[in-house]
Each structure stands twice: as structure tokens, then as C-alpha cells.
Amino acid sequence: MEPAMGSGDDTWQPGRIGPFADDAAITLAEQTPLEVRFAARTPYDAISASARRCPDKAATLFLPNGLAGDTPESTTYAQLLDGLVRAANLFRSMGVGSTDVVAVLLPNVPEFHAVIWGATTAGVAFPINYLLEPAHIAQLIRTSGARVLVTVAPAFDAEIWNRAEAARRMVDTLDVVVAVRGSAPGAIDYAAALQTVLGESLTFLPEKEFDDVTVLVNTGGSTGHPKIACQTNRNLLFEAWVLGAIRERRQAECSICGGPLFHAAGLIITGLMPLFWGSTILMLSPYGYRAKGVIGDLWNIVVKYNVTHATLVPTILTVLAGLPFKPVPSTLKSIGCGAAPLPQPLHDKFLKLTGLPVSQGYGLTEAGCAVTTTQHSETPFGSIGRRLPYVQVRIVILDENGNELRDAADGEYGVIAVRGPNVFAGYVGERNGKATWLQGGWLNTGDLGYRDSDGFYWLIGRAKDIIVRSGHNIDPRVIEDALLRLDGIRDAAAVGMPDAYAGELPVAFVVADPIAALTADDILHKVGLSIPERAAIPKRIILTDGLPKTRVDKIDKGRLRATAARLAMVEALTSAGIGTDHYTIADEAGGGMRFVVRTTSAAHGDLGMRIKAALDPLGVPVTVV
CATH class of the missing domain: 2.30.38.10 (Luciferase; Domain 3)
Structure with a gap:
């Protein structure tokens, strides 16, 4: 049995489970009760334990511009714990009880971790996508019942502050607004307020239990009607423990945080997990991979900081694969990829460049962030x-x-x-x-x-209808509602079309009234004006006489997704110089998003290989015969 790990064991060193040759090996590991695996019952417990084990170690290193030449801003574990305790005491002094919600509208700044885990200690934290429009932010705050909003001061990021301020005017339930990294009109200065409360210990008795809700995460798309998932301490700590245990986390390790921390995966994989295990988080600017120059300098950063783990998405891997490649330090142990399927040619290229397979898995916000993984088993x-x-x-x-x-x-x-x-x-x-x-x-x-x-x-395939564009979740109802509000539109349905770069792109099938005489370009222009977020604007409008329906008269989005996939396949083959007279595309027996491409020309002996090479980047399961 592995030693218990948690807040009361200052001598604890990380253990490992796996690798697993088969399901029987996983079942054998489960003979040790989960409750014995670690003692922490809240994020506060876990971070407190790390601070006792390694108080002077950097919990976070923040690169202001996300570049290797930046002077890093370091926060030790002792400083993080002090900030967490002060934030929790501050929120409790504002009247935040154990079930009250603190909304957090912050980019990836070092204060994020003190704020978010302080909020989970005093009450319930709700990280919100700062890229959303004010009306959507207000709707999320209203639905969650948040009493406190934490955001950045206008001097640090005027755009985020303006969104927060506009949202505040739409919500009458907020008691307090707190500004981080500067002062703001009508808001409490976070840094100044922290100096008025204790940092040595909590001023209240923590009431949170292992199965209490501690974090809210917006799901059902980063655009659309609110669908807010309730995650418990058990959910967060289990994922933080197990994803570290199968990776053999060590306190000396350093992992990159370049994705947004308001997503469940970012919050756990590049947030709580390294903090649980006492390793260092390298934060690449407030905006992560979105910041100018970050991706182009990423390998320099990996080398300079001896990064051990990097979690990326296929779009970033595609860009990195085309950059001059520096020798990879021996410290780099793993590259993880999520948010969208990884095409095999891209995986193989990275394996050749780095000597490391790119690990993948499956997860969803409603299940922590991970359900399966390729990391603990040799996987086809x-x-x-x-x-x-x-x-x-x-x-x-x-x-x-x-x-x-x-x-x-x-x-x-x-x-x-x-x-x-x-x-x-x-x-x-x-x-x-x-x-x-x-x-x-x-x-x-x-x-x-x-x-x-x-x-x-x-x-x-995705029975749910969420469209995932470069890791960005889009609720198709936002597109459909906007289309149906236009004069002359009878029916509309939005789905994701496979794309080699973004994973999926939103496209819309539209039934228009013939009398309206609308073209696809007309509709695209008009709907683009009424969709609040650019990522959700469809890349294409496909006019059709009618939408396919199921036997219970619902729109059959599975058939529409298959149609969009075929369209993407035809375009990819055309771009490769392969005309439609050389092949046919059919559904594979058994249904789902699987296709059979049959060659109809014997003129080119390598036609099958050319077809496969053209279609592989789309990530669509295809058999070429």
C-alpha cells in the first residue's frame, strides 16, 4: 500500500500508481481505498501541506509577457498560503458564507490562485471567462447568485474591467467588487484590503466537507444559456491526485500554464494538480498562449526553465511543429493534448522531434476534467x-x-x-x-x-451538440437563435465541421423563405452582427430546402454533422488535387462519424495513400479502400 498523503504529513513524498497493463491492474490498485490515498479534504488542506513541505519553493513563476527574456515574478508556497488565508479571511469579512459564491473574472495572474482557493475556503468560487460579453457575464453572475466579484483594475486591463463594470450595472445582487492589480472606482483595492486581515491563520472555522460544492464552472458552451456545473472538494482533489500520481509528479517539477484557468481542465491540470504535488507552475502572461509571441518562444521557455510537463491543444502543436526546434532538455517528461482530437501525422511528428509521445484522454467538465487517459497504459x-x-x-x-x-x-x-x-x-x-x-x-x-x-x-462522436473550436466551447443555440431572429429564415441548425487547424469550425444549415431572396453571404453578414462572440460566428452558411429530422421530429444533427464532415473531406481532397471523379464517400456500417472512401480510378497506384494523407489532418475516422 502506498503511504497516505495529505496536510498532516510533512515528510510525505509523492508516490506513483501504474502503469497498468490491463483493467485487472487498475482494479488491483483500487483495492486501496481512495480515502487512504491522500488526507487533504479541501484545496486549503492540500496547499497548506505543500507549503509545509516546501515553503521557500516557487509555487508560481509569472512571466509578464510570456517570453523567455522576461524577469519572472515568483510566489513561494509560503507566500501563496499567506495570500490564500488572507483572501479567505477577506471574503469572510465581506459576509461570504460557506455556500455563498465569489465570481472571479481574472486572467492568468499570480493572484488568481490565492483568490480562487481563498474563495473555496470561505465559500464557493466561480471562475468566469473574461472574454465573454457583459450581458453574458451578468447572466452567469445572476444565475450563480454571486455576492462578490473579483476582477482586474482598469490600469492593468481596461477591456476586462469595462466588461466587469458593464456586467455589474446589469446585476443587482452583487454586494462587493474587488479590483486586483490596482485601484478602480467603486471597487475595493485587493492588495490594500489584504493588509487589513490576518495571514497567519483563518479567522473562522472552515465548514467545508469533502463532498461539499466548492467550485462552479460554466459549461454547455462559453456562449449560450447558463449551464453551471457544481464541483465538489472530492472532485477537484481526486483529479489533482490521480493525474499527478499516474505522471509520477515530483516537487522539483515545473509545468506550463498557458490555457485559461476559468476552464475545468486549466483549473485542475495547470492549477490545483501541481499545487497539490508541490511543483512549480510557469504562468505564461495573463493571456497565456493568446499573448503575442508566446507560442513562437515556447521552446526557449521550455529549455530555460527546465519545464517537465506541457499541456497543449492541437492548434498550438501545429504551430510548434513548424518552428525551428531546439534540443529538448532531458527534464521534459510529457506533452499532453486535449480539447480536440489529435491527428496521427501531428502526433508522429512530435514524437520524432521530441522523443515523447503526446498523451491524450477524454474528459468533460461534469466529470472533473478527465475520465480516461493514454498516459498510464500503452495505447493504440x-x-x-x-x-x-x-x-x-x-x-x-x-x-x-x-x-x-x-x-x-x-x-x-x-x-x-x-x-x-x-x-x-x-x-x-x-x-x-x-x-x-x-x-x-x-x-x-x-x-x-x-x-x-x-x-x-x-x-x-459527440451526441451533445457543443462545437469545440480550438478548445473554445460554443453553444450552437447562440448561432441558431441569432439566425432565427432574422427576417426570412424558416429554420436553422448549427454544427461543427471538422478542420485540420481548429478541430471544428461552426457552420450553419439554413432554410430560407424563397420570397426573401437571401444569399448565404447576406445571411452570414447579418448574423455576424448579432452574435456577441467572434468564435461563435459561423464560418459558412449552407442553404438547404429542409433540415433532416428524427422519427420524433427533432432536427437530426448527427446527419448534419456527417454532411459537414463530407464537405470538409471533399474540400481537403480537392485541395490535394484529387477530384470527385476519383472516389466516393459512404458511411461506415454501424453509423457514427465514420466513413469509407472508395477509389474509383486505377490510374494512380498511390491514390489511396494520397487520399489518406489528405484526410488524416481532419481527425475524421476514415477507411480508404
């Missing part, structure tokens, strides 16, 4: 890996009303269902929704997949 490419220890996964067959019929056989497509310590406590205002849960407390992910006979899971 294309699979999302084996399940994480202590996480149960089933493939189930549902009827058209979402009722469970039976378990799927190995190799049979079905809906992925998850149960375990990573599964959330429900949505704000909808804790027990029928569409969310199956019998026995299983989470209905809404994603389609299958399990093979070796215990590996494969993701086939």
Missing part, C-alpha cells in the same frame, strides 16, 4: 485510453427517450456513462435533471463511443 493510437483508477465507465444503449436499455457489447457503439469520485454534483438549479443521470448515479455524458476487447475506449 486513436483510442482515448483506459479508464482512470477509481473511475467507472460503461457504454450503454439508450432508447430515443434517453432510457437505458442495456450495456453495449465490446465493439458496439453506445453512450459513454461515468460514475466515480470525479463526477460532479449536478448543475446550478438542476441537480437531478433526467437528461444528466442514468439509474444508479451514472452520468450520461451524451458522448458516443465503444470499448474494445482489450479494455481501451474509443470516442466516436
Whole structure:
């Protein structure tokens, strides 16, 4: 049995579980009760333990411009704990109780961690996407019932402050606004306020239990109607522990934080996980990979700071693969990739450049951020890996009303269902929704997949309709609602079209009134004016006489996604100089987003290989015959 780990053991050193040769090995590891694996029951416990083990070690190194030449701003574990305690005491002095919500509208600044984990200690933290429009921010604050809003001062980022100020005017439930990194009219100066409260110890008795809700995360798209997931201390700490344990985290390690911390994956994988294990977070500017020059300088940063772990998305990997490659330091142990499927040619290129396979997995906000991974088992490419220890996964067959019929056989497509310590406590205002849960407390992910006979899971498609563009979640209803508000539009449906760079691009199928005489360009221009976020503006309008329907008269988005995929495939092949007279595209037997491309010309002996090379970057499962 591995030693217990947690806040009361100052001599604790990180342990490891895995690798796992098969499911039986995972089951064997589960014989040790999860509660014995670590003693921390709140993020405060975990960070306190790290501060006792390594008080003078850098918890965060902040590069203001995200460049290797920057002078880093260091925050030690002792300083982080002091800031966390002060933030918790400050929020409690503002009247924040254990179930009250603190909304956090911050970019990736060092104060983020003291604020967010201080908020979870005093109450409930709600990190919000600072790129959203004010009306959407206000809607999220209103839905969550947040009483306090923490954001950046106008001198640091006027655009974020202006969004926060505009949102504040739309919400009458906010008691306090706090400004970080400067002062602001009508707001409390965070730095000054911290000096008025204790940092040595909490001024209140922490009431939070292991299964209490501690963080809210917006899901259902970064645009659209609020769907706010409630995550518990158990959810966060389990993911922080298990994702570190399978990576053999060590206190001497350094991982990059370049993605937004308001996402569940960013909050855990590049936030709480390294803090739990006592390693260093290298924060690449307030805006991460979005900041100018960051991606181009990334390898210099990896070398200079002896980075051990980097979590990226396919779009960034694509850019990096084209840059002059410096010798990779021996400290670099892993590259993780999420948010979108990784094309095999890109994976193979990085493997050749770095000698490291790019690990992948499957997760969703409602299940912490990870369910399966390729990191703890040798995995065939294309699979999302084996399940994480202590996480149960089933493939189930549902009827058209979402009722469970039976378990799927190995190799049979079905809906992925998850149960375990990573599964959330429900949505704000909808804790027990029928569409969310199956019998026995299983989470209905809404994603389609299958399990093979070796215990590996494969993701086939997204039964949910969220469009993922470069890791950015887009609710198709935002596009559809905007289209349906236009004169002359009878019906509309938005789906994701596979894209080699972004993973998916939003496209909309539109039924227009013939009398209106609208062109696709007319519609695209008009709808672009009414969609509040640029990422959600469709890349294309596809005019059609009617939308396909299911047997219960609902729009069949599966067929629309397949149509969009075929369109992307045809365009990719055309760009490669392969005309439509040389092949046909058909659905693979069994359904789902899988296709068979048959060559119709024997003139070119390498035609099949050319077709595969042209289609591989799209990430669409294709068999060429």
C-alpha cells in the first residue's frame, strides 16, 4: 500500500500508481481505498501541506509577457498560503458564507490562485471567462447568485474591467467588487484590503466537507444559456491526485500554464494538480498562449526553465511543429493534448522531434476534467485510453427517450456513462435533471463511443451538440437563435465541421423563405452582427430546402454533422488535387462519424495513400479502400 498523503504529513513524498497493463491492474490498485490515498479534504488542506513541505519553493513563476527574456515574478508556497488565508479571511469579512459564491473574472495572474482557493475556503468560487460579453457575464453572475466579484483594475486591463463594470450595472445582487492589480472606482483595492486581515491563520472555522460544492464552472458552451456545473472538494482533489500520481509528479517539477484557468481542465491540470504535488507552475502572461509571441518562444521557455510537463491543444502543436526546434532538455517528461482530437501525422511528428509521445484522454467538465487517459497504459493510437483508477465507465444503449436499455457489447457503439469520485454534483438549479443521470448515479455524458476487447475506449462522436473550436466551447443555440431572429429564415441548425487547424469550425444549415431572396453571404453578414462572440460566428452558411429530422421530429444533427464532415473531406481532397471523379464517400456500417472512401480510378497506384494523407489532418475516422 502506498503511504497516505495529505496536510498532516510533512515528510510525505509523492508516490506513483501504474502503469497498468490491463483493467485487472487498475482494479488491483483500487483495492486501496481512495480515502487512504491522500488526507487533504479541501484545496486549503492540500496547499497548506505543500507549503509545509516546501515553503521557500516557487509555487508560481509569472512571466509578464510570456517570453523567455522576461524577469519572472515568483510566489513561494509560503507566500501563496499567506495570500490564500488572507483572501479567505477577506471574503469572510465581506459576509461570504460557506455556500455563498465569489465570481472571479481574472486572467492568468499570480493572484488568481490565492483568490480562487481563498474563495473555496470561505465559500464557493466561480471562475468566469473574461472574454465573454457583459450581458453574458451578468447572466452567469445572476444565475450563480454571486455576492462578490473579483476582477482586474482598469490600469492593468481596461477591456476586462469595462466588461466587469458593464456586467455589474446589469446585476443587482452583487454586494462587493474587488479590483486586483490596482485601484478602480467603486471597487475595493485587493492588495490594500489584504493588509487589513490576518495571514497567519483563518479567522473562522472552515465548514467545508469533502463532498461539499466548492467550485462552479460554466459549461454547455462559453456562449449560450447558463449551464453551471457544481464541483465538489472530492472532485477537484481526486483529479489533482490521480493525474499527478499516474505522471509520477515530483516537487522539483515545473509545468506550463498557458490555457485559461476559468476552464475545468486549466483549473485542475495547470492549477490545483501541481499545487497539490508541490511543483512549480510557469504562468505564461495573463493571456497565456493568446499573448503575442508566446507560442513562437515556447521552446526557449521550455529549455530555460527546465519545464517537465506541457499541456497543449492541437492548434498550438501545429504551430510548434513548424518552428525551428531546439534540443529538448532531458527534464521534459510529457506533452499532453486535449480539447480536440489529435491527428496521427501531428502526433508522429512530435514524437520524432521530441522523443515523447503526446498523451491524450477524454474528459468533460461534469466529470472533473478527465475520465480516461493514454498516459498510464500503452495505447493504440486513436483510442482515448483506459479508464482512470477509481473511475467507472460503461457504454450503454439508450432508447430515443434517453432510457437505458442495456450495456453495449465490446465493439458496439453506445453512450459513454461515468460514475466515480470525479463526477460532479449536478448543475446550478438542476441537480437531478433526467437528461444528466442514468439509474444508479451514472452520468450520461451524451458522448458516443465503444470499448474494445482489450479494455481501451474509443470516442466516436459527440451526441451533445457543443462545437469545440480550438478548445473554445460554443453553444450552437447562440448561432441558431441569432439566425432565427432574422427576417426570412424558416429554420436553422448549427454544427461543427471538422478542420485540420481548429478541430471544428461552426457552420450553419439554413432554410430560407424563397420570397426573401437571401444569399448565404447576406445571411452570414447579418448574423455576424448579432452574435456577441467572434468564435461563435459561423464560418459558412449552407442553404438547404429542409433540415433532416428524427422519427420524433427533432432536427437530426448527427446527419448534419456527417454532411459537414463530407464537405470538409471533399474540400481537403480537392485541395490535394484529387477530384470527385476519383472516389466516393459512404458511411461506415454501424453509423457514427465514420466513413469509407472508395477509389474509383486505377490510374494512380498511390491514390489511396494520397487520399489518406489528405484526410488524416481532419481527425475524421476514415477507411480508404
